[in-house]
Amino acid sequence: MTTVSRTTVNGGVSFWYAQSGRPAPRDPLPGDTTVDVCIVGGGYTGLWTAYYLKKALPSLRITVLEQQFCGYGASGRNGGWLYNGIAGRGRYARLHGHDAAAALQHAMNRTVDEVVQVAAAEGIEAEIHQGGVLEVAYTPAQLARLLAFHAQEVGFGEHDRQLLSAAESAQRIKVAGTLGGTWTPHGARIHPVKLLQGLASVVERLGVVVHESTAVTEIGPRRAVTPHGTVRADYVLRCTEGFTASVRGQKRTWLPMNSSMVVTEPLPPEVWDEIGWQGRETLGDMAHAYMYAQRTADDRIAIGGRGVPYRFGSRVDNDGRTQAATIAALRELLVRFFPAAAGAAIDHAWSGVLGVPRDWCAAVELDRSTGLGSAGGYVGSGVATANLAARTLRDLIRLDSGEGRATELTALPWVNHPVRRWEPEPFRWIGVHGLYAVYRGADRRELSGARASTDWAARLADRVSGR
């Protein structure tokens, strides 16, 4: 039985903030004002949208309103996987055809390079390493899913993806008990907060006004209401992801799903000799309640997973604090994956929320009659997706305002995708907790069994939940 180190910091938003510190707070909104575009939320989605709009139309007056500080949400807490995954591709293929979904996937593949290139061009130093993404299987059932997943990704045009034997996979990263892996070049390791803070500085340099400590309580046609005043704008864009339930009328739009992380102390060379990981790939597995990890620039392992999936009434965590049981479970996972890291102290643990739509499909929308727009519902893959969403919002606004034409981005199948709302409580809580209890049980059974097929309960849960 592993224990939580007494020196583990819990919360404080995230380890990434503990490491890079917080810049001086930006002023709250001083009072009523009128601009061209008002963006609610200072995460990747809001800031990338401000960036691309200002670059395209420099005379636009753009204001970003952030309830706490830029990067307070998932953008300042994530696992640093900048990769090409997008939530909902399978459903988009069923609704709009394979080619439309493949176009979305191609756009995502290019997005990883776009972020890397813009960061370089704008002088954002975010510890980016383009080592790709390695996903591994360590049970026969996971291996069957991995093979199916690999074939599916190749079917969506990823011909540069490689299927790896157990030995080839372990040559990249030695995960105990690996049975096989799949590697794609379309991914990079990043330092989430360095990217976020760099981006925030760049948009301010471009002339975007960012107000922090300014919570928007209500969004309506051409206005965003805050306790400090109302911002009137031709376009009001909701970029609030996992916090969306805090805006009036949005309680059941996206469910705030928790994800938690721990990070070790820097590991010595002997441990890295055992583990490998020279390519700094981001690492994931094929479990139902999956994990994700990265090797940081200063040689720590940051590893994340689900923990307690959801808080009753769509509540969010307290500045990133997570449960002791979740920290212990993540540490156990770390040691199971990397026995050589068994002695490592856990320096920091934290959690955050991500937005989950009822049909698990990320989407971008702009209502031309009200000027209201939004982007999000990325489930667990928003680091790159937020950039594609931002460029899509830019193109939709240019089209709507007569400053541009329809583009390949405005034609993507996730644009203006309608989705039903989540069930009211207590059904929401019961449903999500039930779902993850099933997934955890299925993972346990798959781990102890030799069956090469996915646990029946997990298959049923996927079907019922629409995941």
Ligand SMILES: Cc1cc2nc3c(=O)[nH]c(=O)nc-3n(C[C@H](O)[C@H](O)[C@H](O)COP(=O)(O)OP(=O)(O)OC[C@H]3O[C@@H](n4cnc5c(N)ncnc54)[C@H](O)[C@@H]3O)c2cc1C
């Ligand atoms: C622990 C964790 C690990 C993750 N790991 C990965 C990963 O490795 N790779 C990946 O692709 N994705 C990952 N994700 C998801 C990814 O981080 C998010 O999808 C992405 O950051 C979303 O960006 P965003 O700007 O849309 O939302 P956020 O970053 O959550 O930003 C929303 C912002 O809006 C502000 N806000 C909310 N409500 C209001 C309001 N009413 N008024 C004003 N401001 C408001 C919030 O304070 C916040 O700053 C992870 C998420 C978590 C929580």
